[in-house]
Amino acid sequence: MAEHLTERSQNILEAIVEDYIASAEPVGSRAITRRHNFNLSPASVRNVMSDLEDMGFLCSPHTSAGRIPTEKGFQYYIDTLLQVRNLSPKEKQKLQKSYRFQGMKMEDIMQEVGRVLSGLSKYTGLVMAPKFSSTVFRQIEFIRLSQGRILVIYVSETGLVQNKIIEVDHSLTAHQLEQISNYLNAELTGLSIQEVRAKLNNELKEERVLYDQMRKQALSLSCAALQDEVEDRVYVSGASLMLEQPEFSTPQQMKRLMQALESKKLLIDLLDRSQAADGVQIFIGSDSSHIDLEDCSLITSNFSNKKGAIGSLGVIGPVRMDYSQVIPLVDFTAQLVSRVLEREIE
Amino acid sequence: MAEHLTERSQNILEAIVEDYIASAEPVGSRAITRRHNFNLSPASVRNVMSDLEDMGFLCSPHTSAGRIPTEKGFQYYIDTLLQVRNLSPKEKQKLQKSYRFQGMKMEDIMQEVGRVLSGLSKYTGLVMAPKFSSTVFRQIEFIRLSQGRILVIYVSETGLVQNKIIEVDHSLTAHQLEQISNYLNAELTGLSIQEVRAKLNNELKEERVLYDQMRKQALSLSCAALQDEVEDRVYVSGASLMLEQPEFSTPQQMKRLMQALESKKLLIDLLDRSQAADGVQIFIGSDSSHIDLEDCSLITSNFSNKKGAIGSLGVIGPVRMDYSQVIPLVDFTAQLVSRVLEREIE
DNA sequence: ATTAGCACTCATCTAGAGAGAGTGCTAACA
DNA sequence: TGTTAGCACTCTCTCTAGATGAGTGCTAAT
Numbered sequence: 001m002a003e004h005l006t007e008r009s010q011n012i013l014e015a016i017v018e019d020y021i022a023s024a025e026p027v028g029s030r031a032i033t034r035r036h037n038f039n040l041s042p043a044s045v046r047n048v049m050s051d052l053e054d055m056g057f058l059c060s061p062h063t064s065a066g067r068i069p070t071e072k073g074f075q076y077y078i079d080t081l082l083q084v085r086n087l088s089p090k091e092k093q094k095l096q097k098s099y100r101f102q103g104m105k106m107e108d109i110m111q112e113v114g115r116v117l118s119g120l121s122k123y124t125g126l127v128m129a130p131k132f133s134s135t136v137f138r139q140i141e142f143i144r145l146s147q148g149r150i151l152v153i154y155v156s157e158t159g160l161v162q163n164k165i166i167e168v169d170h171s172l173t174a175h176q177l178e179q180i181s182n183y184l185n186a187e188l189t190g191l192s193i194q195e196v197r198a199k200l201n202n203e204l205k206e207e208r209v210l211y212d213q214m215r216k217q218a219l220s221l222s223c224a225a226l227q228d229e230v231e232d233r234v235y236v237s238g239a240s241l242m243l244e245q246p247e248f249s250t251p252q253q254m255k256r257l258m259q260a261l262e263s264k265k266l267l268i269d270l271l272d273r274s275q276a277a278d279g280v281q282i283f284i285g286s287d288s289s290h291i292d293l294e295d296c297s298l299i300t301s302n303f304s305n306k307k308g309a310i311g312s313l314g315v316i317g318p319v320r321m322d323y324s325q326v327i328p329l330v331d332f333t334a335q336l337v338s339r340v341l342e343r344e345i346e
Numbered sequence: 347m348a349e350h351l352t353e354r355s356q357n358i359l360e361a362i363v364e365d366y367i368a369s370a371e372p373v374g375s376r377a378i379t380r381r382h383n384f385n386l387s388p389a390s391v392r393n394v395m396s397d398l399e400d401m402g403f404l405c406s407p408h409t410s411a412g413r414i415p416t417e418k419g420f421q422y423y424i425d426t427l428l429q430v431r432n433l434s435p436k437e438k439q440k441l442q443k444s445y446r447f448q449g450m451k452m453e454d455i456m457q458e459v460g461r462v463l464s465g466l467s468k469y470t471g472l473v474m475a476p477k478f479s480s481t482v483f484r485q486i487e488f489i490r491l492s493q494g495r496i497l498v499i500y501v502s503e504t505g506l507v508q509n510k511i512i513e514v515d516h517s518l519t520a521h522q523l524e525q526i527s528n529y530l531n532a533e534l535t536g537l538s539i540q541e542v543r544a545k546l547n548n549e550l551k552e553e554r555v556l557y558d559q560m561r562k563q564a565l566s567l568s569c570a571a572l573q574d575e576v577e578d579r580v581y582v583s584g585a586s587l588m589l590e591q592p593e594f595s596t597p598q599q600m601k602r603l604m605q606a607l608e609s610k611k612l613l614i615d616l617l618d619r620s621q622a623a624d625g626v627q628i629f630i631g632s633d634s635s636h637i638d639l640e641d642c643s644l645i646t647s648n649f650s651n652k653k654g655a656i657g658s659l660g661v662i663g664p665v666r667m668d669y670s671q672v673i674p675l676v677d678f679t680a681q682l683v684s685r686v687l688e689r690e691i692e
Numbered sequence: 693a694t695t696a697g698c699a700c701t702c703a704t705c706t707a708g709a710g711a712g713a714g715t716g717c718t719a720a721c722a
Numbered sequence: 723t724g725t726t727a728g729c730a731c732t733c734t735c736t737c738t739a740g741a742t743g744a745g746t747g748c749t750a751a752t
Contacts, residue, residue, distance in 0.1 A: 028714050041726050046715070064714045064733045105497075105511050143485055145505045146689075151451075153499055153507060159491045161499060161509040165451050240604040243597070251589070254600045258586040343492075374745050387695050392746070410702045410745045695752075705742075712735085721726075 005055075010081060011038060012048045013057055017069045017077040021320050024246040026066035071285045074297075074319060078282060084327045095120070095332060101340050106160045110235050113313055113337055118238030121326050123245075123317030124261065125237040126300070128271040130311040132162055132233075133193040140184050140222065142177040150177070152225040158305055158341055166224045172217070180218040188222075197226060233311075234264045234271065247295050247318045260292035261316075271312040274300040280331045285319045297321050301334035305341040313337065351401075356427060357384060358394045359403055363415045363423040367666050370592040372412030417631045420643075420665060424628055430673045441466070441678060447686050452506045456581050459659055459683055464584030467672050469591075469663030470607065471583040472646070474617040476657040478508055478579075479539040486530050486568060488523040496523070498571040504651055504687055512570045518563070526564040534568075543572060579657075580610045580617065593641050593664045606638035607662075617658040620646035626677045631665045643667050647680035651687040659683065 005013065015036045019027040029042040029049060038045070049067055052058045057073035060066065069077065087095065098116045101109055110127045117125030135156035143151040148171060154162045172180075188196050200223050203215075239261045242248055248257050260266060270288055274281050283298040299321075300314030313334055315326050351359065361382045365373040375388040375395060384391070395413050398404045403419035406412065415423065433441065444462050447455055456473045463471030481502035489497040494517060500508045518526075534542050546569050549561075585607045588594055594603050606612060616634060620627050629644040645667070646660030659680055661672050 030714075043726055062733055066714065102513075105509055139489055141487060141499070143501055143505075149505075151501065151505050151507070153487070153501070155489055155497065155499070159489075159495075159497050159511060161497070161507070163451050163507040165505060167448075238608070240601060240608050243601045243604060249597055251595055251597060251600060254597060255586060255589045258589060258604065262584075262586050376745075389695050408702055412745065701746080715732080
């Protein structure tokens, strides 16, 4: 896999990738010699290009067009040629100013992050809020809406608020509900949702619980409340910006892309995968494994606070994306968001 | 404006509109005589069509194409020709089954409604959740996140939950917060947010309040909590379905439409206007006043519960939309949602 | 009033020519 | 032996011209 390229080949591959990123058009031997000062004739460049094509880094759409980088070409470029410059303090500050998190609750922050990512990159911004079940329990409140309908409000350590309506067959008074929430708040604080679930299930199994009406109700109520939250935690911003990209210029391509970006499920999938690893991750084209995003690359990074609630954010753009610009953007934004979330709980 | 058309003209106009809705292509005199049994020759139809064109109901893309209805033509069709059939009980039941509101909280319901509207109409579903300030106060809770950062959770009579983080300069203990929320809950229950705001402002002005620390804090805290909520209350579903419509088949049209549908502000505008009136409303093409939606029509209706929290829902599609199908869909869905919301508070 | 007939218009489709960009190969060159 | 100039070749893209066909508007006959 890690084939060795001569320095000349590397230079030429780099030139091709960069020219292609800039122009979105196949680049020819002539164009390269014109734009870069290799002291080589087009013919020599052609020879190198031919080699690169044999090795699978380049391909040509047809005989008499220039070459375009394959996914493998992009991969190589990103892995070994691309130098991600770090942001200067000034740039960092500027970026930081783009975000206005003042007094925002979680959802607003997520949305705002998406907007800015998309606005700065000119591609589509993607944010996945921390999974609720990865958060730490802080407080639970019950509010009786009507006979048999109870609104459960659940707050995590990070200030993430989740609410849900549950139906119960036996009616409960406000007083009973208060008792129950007091009990749960005392019992569960500081546990992660996974732990809470485990604990609840265990206790419910214990027989002696059955004799304590209040506890029993408390447990079954919170069980219901924490069950199967299917959350829609993905925020997509600036999808229509992608339509400006020449790779999505035909109606078919547009449709396909828009459908894909509308499918939250697909995006959740992708971002979930991103969460498995640390740092900035790059999925190139068919790496993303979904056929409808085959012309797209995804750059993601995770954010988290000390309590371990993990979310992901990123930018999705054409494979021919400006990686050198987007990578530091995603990287620093993730750090920024982590910091903001940590500040929230201090 | 209300020009008089002979019965024959009406019939032909109706035929043209319906054929155009079905085919998206200009309809010619020949096609009409073929498809409908007017006992008329194409030539006679042509004469009528020519008249209709003069009156502004039809236009032709070019000399040798058929005619297509103008917006005025559609308007007339909807106002006087279209018979919106009521849904049969069976259809109503079927529709009702499409929605699964069981145990859903407000946001989920809104989203689900959008999804179903879009799925059934094959156009784009639009839902605007009730404006928060139009809801009725039920309960407020404060949770101390960190030094100076307080999470406010506010619940309306309908079970709508709103949360917000506010920053305060003086720190408050959990006990103090509890006192404050008890006080507010006792004072404010049953008032609409507008009323709550008015009351708070009035009381803050009264001098004697200044001597009661707790009350003062309570008031200023809740003032901060209820201020300037800029909510993003619009749910758009199935935007990409619009790309299947022939009127949006070119890349330019697609881009324009997608941008418009991404602009929540624009949609909020439209739906806000819908709230001003009762019943099903239809905005045809440039009626919508926004240039980027000039090829679209919007069918909306409002939903509400007895407490007066009002939201809107609707379907946005091409002007050449299947009105006879979508109007009852929107109408009945609005009723359905109203009923569900009322059930929530009972 | 209605209709058949006919000339006319205009978009769409097709084929073919020409231009342009870029390649691959070969032979000459340093 | 690596590099380069030259040249034939390929393929896309664009432009033009002609053919096609749908549909109109007008006129004259019924």
